[in-house]
Amino acid sequence: MTALTIRNLSKTYANGNVALKGIDLVVEAGDFYALLGPNGAGKTTAIGIVTSLVNKSGGDVEIFGHSIDTDLEAAKSCIGLVPQEINLNLWDSVYNIVLNQAGYYGLPRRLAQQRTEKYLQAMRLWDRRRQAARSLSGGMKRRLMIARALVHEPKLLILDEPTAGVDIEIRRSMWDYLREINAAGTTIILTTHYLEEAESLCRHVAIIDEGRIIEDAPMKTVLRKLQREVFVLSLEEPISAAPALDGFEARLLDNLELEVAKGPARSMNELFAQLAQQNIRVLSLRNKANRLEELFMRLVENKDVARTQAVAP
Amino acid sequence: MNIALNLIAMRTIVRKEVVRVLRIWVQTIVPPAITMTLYFIIFGRLIGSRIGSMDGFDYMQYIAPGLIMMAVITNSYGNVVSSFFAAKFGRHIEEMLVSPMANASIVIGHVAGGVLRGILVGALVTMIALFFTDLSLRHPLITISIVLLSSTVFSLAGFINAVFARKFDDISIIPTFVLTPLTYLGGVFYSISLLPDFWQKVSLANPILYMVNAFRYGILGVADISIAVAYGILIGFITVLFIVCLALMRRGVGIRE
Numbered sequence: 001m002t003a004l005t006i007r008n009l010s011k012t013y014a015n016g017n018v019a020l021k022g023i024d025l026v027v028e029a030g031d032f033y034a035l036l037g038p039n040g041a042g043k044t045t046a047i048g049i050v051t052s053l054v055n056k057s058g059g060d061v062e063i064f065g066h067s068i069d070t071d072l073e074a075a076k077s078c079i080g081l082v083p084q085e086i087n088l089n090l091w092d093s094v095y096n097i098v099l100n101q102a103g104y105y106g107l108p109r110r111l112a113q114q115r116t117e118k119y120l121q122a123m124r125l126w127d128r129r130r131q132a133a134r135s136l137s138g139g140m141k142r143r144l145m146i147a148r149a150l151v152h153e154p155k156l157l158i159l160d161e162p163t164a165g166v167d168i169e170i171r172r173s174m175w176d177y178l179r180e181i182n183a184a185g186t187t188i189i190l191t192t193h194y195l196e197e198a199e200s201l202c203r204h205v206a207i208i209d210e211g212r213i214i215e216d217a218p219m220k221t222v223l224r225k226l227q228r229e230v231f232v233l234s235l236e237e238p239i240s241a242a243p244a245l246d247g248f249e250a251r252l253l254d255n256l257e258l259e260v261a262k263g264p265a266r267s268m269n270e271l272f273a274q275l276a277q278q279n280i281r282v283l284s285l286r287n288k289a290n291r292l293e294e295l296f297m298r299l300v301e302n303k304d305v306a307r308t309q310a311v312a313p
Numbered sequence: 314m315n316i317a318l319n320l321i322a323m324r325t326i327v328r329k330e331v332v333r334v335l336r337i338w339v340q341t342i343v344p345p346a347i348t349m350t351l352y353f354i355i356f357g358r359l360i361g362s363r364i365g366s367m368d369g370f371d372y373m374q375y376i377a378p379g380l381i382m383m384a385v386i387t388n389s390y391g392n393v394v395s396s397f398f399a400a401k402f403g404r405h406i407e408e409m410l411v412s413p414m415a416n417a418s419i420v421i422g423h424v425a426g427g428v429l430r431g432i433l434v435g436a437l438v439t440m441i442a443l444f445f446t447d448l449s450l451r452h453p454l455i456t457i458s459i460v461l462l463s464s465t466v467f468s469l470a471g472f473i474n475a476v477f478a479r480k481f482d483d484i485s486i487i488p489t490f491v492l493t494p495l496t497y498l499g500g501v502f503y504s505i506s507l508l509p510d511f512w513q514k515v516s517l518a519n520p521i522l523y524m525v526n527a528f529r530y531g532i533l534g535v536a537d538i539s540i541a542v543a544y545g546i547l548i549g550f551i552t553v554l555f556i557v558c559l560a561l562m563r564r565g566v567g568i569r570e
Binding site: 045048051052053054055072073074076079081083085087088089090091096103107108109148 | 326409410414565
């Protein structure tokens with residue numbers, strides 16, 4: 001069963017801006033799917049069309065088999081949306097915002113009240129239920145939008161930058177919660193600028209740029225394409241020059257930090273063996289960049305290089 | 314269409330609107346009460362005592378139905394235009410747009426909210442009027458139906474205004490330049506029989522004249538116009554405005570990219 005099917009979806013705004021140039025996407029039911037792309041790539045437009053906030057110019061969208069052209073009510077019933085921008089009625093109470101949303105989806109009053117409590121508790125907002133939304137912090141407002149999106153228990157949850165402005169502790173607890181509801185069967189589509197978040201949570205990734213899909217594959221397949229990884233090693237003793245390492249590129253950042261690049265054929269054991277032979281002891285190491293981030297940058301930059309070459313005289 | 318879902322969704326909008334009206338009662342209920350009290354004191358008691366009778370009633374009695382209807386019209390319109398535009402401006406209209414409720418439910422829910430505020434304020438102004446004069450209901454059904462139909466017309470008009478409005482100034486243009494002049498010239502303070510023939514005919518083109526007079530007929534039993542024509546105009550306006558509202562929602566004018 002597919003949760004979302006997008007075929008040849010296009011969007012040209014009234015000002016002539018072409019936001020989507022015929023994209024195709026298939027999200028399987030139960031998947032945790034990352035939709036990534038630089039600002040202005042077309043992510044929010046695509047989500048807007050799927051959730052009926054933006055009129056499409058062409059193409060087809062189906063949500064759990066329901067076309068948004070012919071069966072919109074059923075299609076909308078399947079979706080919960082956490083938008084990128086805060087769109088809460090800031091004068092309304094936290095409780096009423098979630099309760100009203102349940103009503104808009106046709107939940108009977110008693111059930112709506114139970115669900116409101118359930119999801120405000122889950123988002124750690126129950127104690128603030130009587131407060132007006134305007135009095136919440138930025139992170140709390142984001143959590144309130146998640147509670148609002150979940151109150152009708154959608155089969156497909158779309159989160160557009162859900163953790164922007166949320167502190168690390170809350171972000172981690174939100175990740176755990178999203179994993180939990182995904183494990184319980186909710187399909188999740190996530191857009192985020194925190195690529196660590198996408199890598200940690202998602203099993204499938206699509207990268208959109210300038211209105212086109214430039215990558216669409218399982219996360220593992222995408223990460224396997226990464227031919228080179230860069231690590232920064234903290235050394236126990238200072239050294240004056242980068243050591244010669246067979247099969248690795250090494251560069252001294254300062255006399256206690258060494259940057260080493262490795263290809264997919266080389267193991268970390270080989271690296272440590274060579275360093276040990278040269279009496280260099282490593283205290284700790286870290287990835288210079290998140291793997292997905294590196295791949296993302298490479299895909300987007302490659303496209304820019306290709307375009308520059310194409311237009312060069 | 315899922316009827317049960319849409320009924321719950323409409324009820325939710327109405328409840329939300331009522332909560333909003335009561336939450337900001339200083340802005341929604343107190344001002345019309347004060348304004349109408351001033352009208353009764355100045356026009357009814359101070360000036361009215363020098364005017365004498367009109368259509369066989371003392372002036373205070375004559376203007377009371379018109380003032381009640383004026384409060385109903387302006388508050389029904391004002392409630393929908395301000396509430397729906399605020400939802401657009403704050404983007405929480407998206408809460409409704411992403412939900413499976415039908416466009417008709419969004420329109421009807423907001424219109425019902427406008428009608429309820431109109432009736433609430435109308436009832437308050439009626440109570441104030443009773444401090445100044447005696448009012449009896451000659452035709453209760455006509456009185457109630459005309460109030461409901463008139464507030465529905467202006468709630469729908471307020472909805473259309475809110476759909477097209479892009480900034481807060483836009484929601485006060487129609488009330489200031491159209492609604493207020495038409496209301497004042499719609500026989501609230503005088504019978505059009507006092508006007509020269511030409512202006513009487515011009516006045517007959519003002520739909521508010523029919524609402525005010527039909528309501529006055531319900532209370533006092535006198536009117537400058539045919540009650541059947543008033544019903545026809547009201548039902549015609551409601552039909553046309555409702556269709557326009559649905560068309561605007563369907564096309565997403567002002568609310569969808």
